[in-house]
Amino acid sequence: RQANIPLEHGDKHSKSTGRNDRLKTYPQLFDKAFPYFREPVENGCFSLDARRQFRHDSSQLRVFSPPADWKRCLFDLRSGYGDMIKRDETKKEYLDDLLRWIMCNKHKFMSRQKLETTSDSKTLKHGTEQADIPNVFDSLNTDFICWRGLLTRLLCIPYENREDLLVAVVRFRGTYFMCEFDTERKKQEVQERTPKQEEMCAWGFKFEQYVTADKSSGARDTKLRVNTNTAFCSVARSRLGSHSIVFGAEVDCQDGNSKRGNVYVELKTSRVIESQRQYENFCKFKLIKWWAQSFLIGIPRIVCGFRDDNGVVQTLQNYPVHEIPAMVKACVRQPWKPSVCFNFLEAFLQFVKANITTDDERCVYLFRWQPGSDVICQRQGDDPEFYFLPDWFTSWDAW
Ligand code: A3P
Ligand code: MG
Ligand code: MG
Numbered sequence: 001r002q003a004n005i006p007l008e009h010g011d012k013h014s015k016s017t018g019r020n021d022r023l024k025t026y027p028q029l030f031d032k033a034f035p036y037f038r039e040p041v042e043n044g045c046f047s048l049d050a051r052r053q054f055r056h057d058s059s060q061l062r063v064f065s066p067p068a069d070w071k072r073c074l075f076d077l078r079s080g081y082g083d084m085i086k087r088d089e090t091k092k093e094y095l096d097d098l099l100r101w102i103m104c105n106k107h108k109f110m111s112r113q114k115l116e117t118t119s120d121s122k123t124l125k126h127g128t129e130q131a132d133i134p135n136v137f138d139s140l141n142t143d144f145i146c147w148r149g150l151l152t153r154l155l156c157i158p159y160e161n162r163e164d165l166l167v168a169v170v171r172f173r174g175t176y177f178m179c180e181f182d183t184e185r186k187k188q189e190v191q192e193r194t195p196k197q198e199e200m201c202a203w204g205f206k207f208e209q210y211v212t213a214d215k216s217s218g219a220r221d222t223k224l225r226v227n228t229n230t231a232f233c234s235v236a237r238s239r240l241g242s243h244s245i246v247f248g249a250e251v252d253c254q255d256g257n258s259k260r261g262n263v264y265v266e267l268k269t270s271r272v273i274e275s276q277r278q279y280e281n282f283c284k285f286k287l288i289k290w291w292a293q294s295f296l297i298g299i300p301r302i303v304c305g306f307r308d309d310n311g312v313v314q315t316l317q318n319y320p321v322h323e324i325p326a327m328v329k330a331c332v333r334q335p336w337k338p339s340v341c342f343n344f345l346e347a348f349l350q351f352v353k354a355n356i357t358t359d360d361e362r363c364v365y366l367f368r369w370q371p372g373s374d375v376i377c378q379r380q381g382d383d384p385e386f387y388f389l390p391d392w393f394t395s396w397d398a399w
Contacts, residue, residue: 020351020354020355021355021376021377021378022374022375022376022377023347023348023351023374023375023377024374025157025158025344025369025373025374025375026158027158027159027336027337027340030158030339030340030341030343030344030347031337031339031340031343032339032343033339034338034339034342034343035240035241035339035342035343035346036239036240036241037238037239037240037342038238038239038240039238039298040236040237040238040296040297040298041236041237041238042234042235042236042262043105043108043235043236043237043246044101044105044108044234044235045057045058045061045232045233045234045235046097046100046101046104046232046233046235047059047060047061047230047231047232047233048060048097048229048230048231048232048233049229049230050085050227050229050230051229052087052088052229054097054100054101056100056101056104058215058232060230060231060232061215061232061251061253061254062208062212062213062214062215062232062252062253062254063212063213063214063215063218063253063254063256064211064212064253064254064255064256064265064267064303065211065212065213065218065220065256066211066303066316067211067316070315070316070317070318071315072314072315073210073305073313073314073315073316074312074313074314075206075207075210075211075222075305075307075312075313076311076312077203077206077207077269077307077311077312077313078199078203078206078310078311079206079222080206080223080225080226081199081202081206083225083226084202084205084206084225084226084227084228085225085226085227085228085229086202086228087228087229089190094179094388094390095145095146095147095177095179095388095389096390097233097248098145098147098235098247098248099389099390099393101233101235101248102140102145102246102393103393103396103398106137106398109137109140109141109142110137110141111141137398137399138173138399139173139174139175140173140174140175140246141244142175142237142244142245142246143175143176143243143244143245143349143353144175144176144177144178144243144244144245144246144247144349144352145175145176145177145178145245145246145247146177146178146179146180146245146247147179147180147247147248147249148236148247148248148249148250148293148296148297149180149249149250149293150167150178150179150180151245151247151292151296151345152289152292152293152296153165153180154344154345154348155292155296155341155342155344155345156288156289156292156336156341157344157348157369157375158336158340158341158344159288159336159340159341160371161371161372162371163185163186163371164183164185164186164368164369164370164371165180165183165367165368165369165370166180166181166182166183166366166367166368166369167179167180167181167366167367167368168180168181168364168365168366168367168380168386168388169352169356169364169365169366169367170360170361170363170364170365170388170389171356171358171359171360171363172359172360172361172389172394173359173399174359176352176353176356177388177389178352179388181386183368183370199311200311202226202228203269203307203311204267204268204269205226205228206226207267207269207305207307207313208252208253208267209221209222209224209226210222210305210313211253211267211303211305211316212252212253212267215254231250232250232251233248233249233250233251234248234249234251234262234264234297235247235248235249236248236249236296236297236298238296240342240345240346240349241346241349241350243346243349243350243353245349247296247297249296249297251264251266251297251299252264252265252266252267253265253267255300255301263299263300264297264299265299265301265302265303266290266293266294266299266301266302266303267302267303267304267305268290268302268303268304268305269304269305269306269307269313270282270286270304270305270306270307271306271307271308271309272306272307272308272314272315273306279331280331280332283327283328283331283332283335284328284332284335284336287319287324287327287328288328288336288341290302290319290324291321291324291325291338292341294321295321295338299321300320300321300322301318301319301320301321302318302319302321303316303317303318303319304316304317304319325337325338348367348375351367351375351377352365352367352377355377361389361394362381362382362387363379363380363381363382364380364381364382364383364386364387364388365377365378365379365380366378366380366386
């Protein structure tokens with residue numbers, strides 16, 4: 001393993017990393033065959049409770065429980081808004097909960113060879129006794145660790161024309177940890193939100209309450225206070241080209257009818273579509289994000305509640321994720337292409353590897369992008385603003 005290799009360009013803050021420090025993002029550059037993407041496999045899960053505390057269980061997983069009539073719903077998303085308990089969004093969470101999950105699941109990151117030599121060829125399954133597992137290891141045997149949300153954003157970049165992106169990356173023990181940060185533009189947008197816009201941001205959570213039920217009792221309770229601290233997260237492992245990735249994803253609910261194991265449903269709300277023009281925009285700008293988000297973790301369907309301007313959901317619609325690209329192709333003149341999205345993501349991951357030459361938890365690299373420009377890489381060093389790997393993780397006694 002390489003450690004602390006000095007860079008040609010010195011080690012002061014914000015230095016460009018050299019010749020390969022720009023990545024173009026035009027769709028035309030990535031318009032080739034779909035790259036190898038291994039079907040994501042769920043590797044574990046965790047929950048965040050009403051106080052946003054990590055729990056290594058599926059206690060917050062809910063079950064999809066739609067009404068019988070999908071054409072006449074009348075779900076008032078404004079109901080109970082005043083009592084809603086909102087997560088403190090000023091508190092940055094970085095990768096902390098994902099790192100907590102990793103620390104609970106050390107054995108899932110051991111190389112097979114090491115496991116076999118140390119544990120007497122015992123098969124290691126979920127719930128294996130910690131005593132069977134070797135105490136020390138030197139790497140996670142994974143190239144990238146991040147949240148699914150970042151991968152979704154990256155997939156959409158070749159077609160994105162509004163939102164910019166800022167990603168901090170640290171290479172530690174051979175693994176690239178990637179964490180999204182709010183850009184100045186995003187911070188300003190959040191600050192300038194009107195109370196009405198604030199309220200609209202919460203509608204999606206109220207919708208979840210109308211169409212999901214408690215796992216054990218099977219009961220729906222739309223009178224309960226909505227608490228946006230709670231979450232259920234699935235952790236998946238996959239591979240894109242030569243890059244192995246472990247990523248966490250907040251998942252809305254489980255499909256109660258599915259015969260297969262854990263099959264999830266993604267829930268969305270959107271304004272009712274009243275014209276061809278609105279439908280085209282929906283296909284062009286919204287469905288790309290919905291598709292990317294669900295496809296990444298192998299979620300087979302999305303259920304959307306179409307609401308009016310007063311926040312009343314009137315109809316529900318089912319969108320099989322694998323049918324979305326064809327739907328878009330049928331109505332948009334220059335449709336987005338899944339292959340472009342994935343080829344770009346692969347190129348981005350390659351770009352990260354090519355630019356980060358040090359293996360040092362204190363050295364942060366920033367990848368910045370804004371619409372119309374290239375992705376730019378800067379070595380940021382140990383700038384406290386972007387330093388996101390906590391000590392309790394880097395000084396974990398398993399290393
Ligand atoms: P909608 O997408 O139905 O509006 P997700 O759909 O990804 O599970 O997110 C659940 C809800 O969180 C969203 O529901 C929305 O209410 C809120 N949300 C997600 N991303 C957001 C963002 N970037 N800004 C504001 N609210 C957001
Ligand atoms: Mg969600
Ligand atoms: Mg959702």
